[in-house]
Amino acid sequence: MPVGTVPSRILTWVASSDSATPKCHERIPPELHGDELLVEVEASVFAGPELHCLDLATGRAPGGAAVGLVVATGDAAGDYLGRRVLVGPLSACGECDSCLRGRLMSCASKSLLGIDADGTLASHVVTRRRWTCALDGPLLGVAPGPEAAILAREATLAYTMVAKAGVGPSETTLWLGEGVLSSLGREIAASKGASIACATAEEMALPDEELVASVKARLRSAGNMGPWKVFETSGRDAARARALTLALQWGQLFLVAGSAVGTVDDFQASLAFALDQELSFISVAAPMPDLSPETCALVARGELDIASKVRCHPVEALETLHVELRAGRHRDKLAVVTMR
Ligand SMILES: [Zn+2]
Secondary structure (H helix, E strand, O other): OOEEOOOOOEEEEEOOOOOOOOEEEEEOOOOOOOOEEEEEEEEEEOOHHHHHHHHOOOOOOOOOOEEEEEEEEOOOOHHHOOOEEEEOOEEOOOOOHHHHOOOHHHOOOOEEEOOOEOOOOEOEEEEEHHHOEEOOHHHOOOOOOHHHHHHOOHHHHHHHHHHHOOOOOOOEEEEEOOOHHHHHHHHHHHHOOOEEEEOOHHHHOOOHHHHHHHHHHHHHHOOOOOOEEEEEOOOOHHHHHHHHHHHHHHOOEEEEOHHHHOOOOOOHHHHHHHHHOOOOEEEEOOOOHHHHHHHHHHHHOOOOOOHHHEEEEEHHHHHHHHHHHHOOOOOOOEEEEEOO
16 A cells, blocks of 8 residues: 555656657556655756657656655555655666676666656656665755755766776776766866866867877876876767777776767777777666665765756746757756756
8 A cells, every 4th residue: 555645646757759858747556566766856857868868759758867755655665655856867786696786787677767768858757765865864954945856867877887997086087978977077076185187178179199198298287196086977979989099098998878978979989999999888777776765965065056057947948958968058057847
């Protein structure tokens, strides 16, 4: 038996055809089982992954990152009733070999919001207690407003990249990509005591050899002698090719998957080149939900600023926001849609 109150109707924003602006539709409220939570959505990120989901015409509401209040639960999650929680994009079985190794995207039973189930661009969304982070106890008040939604995906994704890279004090990290994900990653790496470097836009426009020489000279003159860990956060093939070039010189490369940031690209040419050079690299395709509490703790300690990386839009302005995002606007901040 569900615990709490399931509302009489649920609103979801679904596109009628691919790439169309999602419109409000009513859904029949779901039955809740086991550790499922019904979360009343407070704010939902609307960014690259959401546009990609709309392009796929899944018939589901897009939305893979939100913050909201648990209003009903399955019978195994009653302790979460009434709590404010983060809702991330991914649920997995939690028990298979892939899950036990922390590779949730390889789980055969995984479910992605917006693809396999209605996402967070809705009045309510279903998630599972196992993959949810509650913003109470020591995390109470770390992100009291809609900016908390980016803790469910982008901020934890950046933390996952840094964690997978094993970044520690006195290491140098080199960040490519000028978006919010790169900015979050730089702050998180700095919180681990690492040195932070970027390739400038001017350097990224140089031919490969000149790019490498320029970045190397700049870092060495600052006393960074390497090896350096290279992070590519745009998910775009052209930037990946440059990241591969830089990493070939100095070791390790960490790449965000296109699916995590909503890009569709052809990585084969760059991959073939990397294989020829015996480069090893690690990909990060989704935020690891178990790292959300540590990500939130950085916010609590003032080492990660999320409020400055968000611009809020009421759901009534969704159509305008959708058009503007398609036109390439709002690259400086993440768009967060407030649902109520
Ligand atoms: Zn699994």
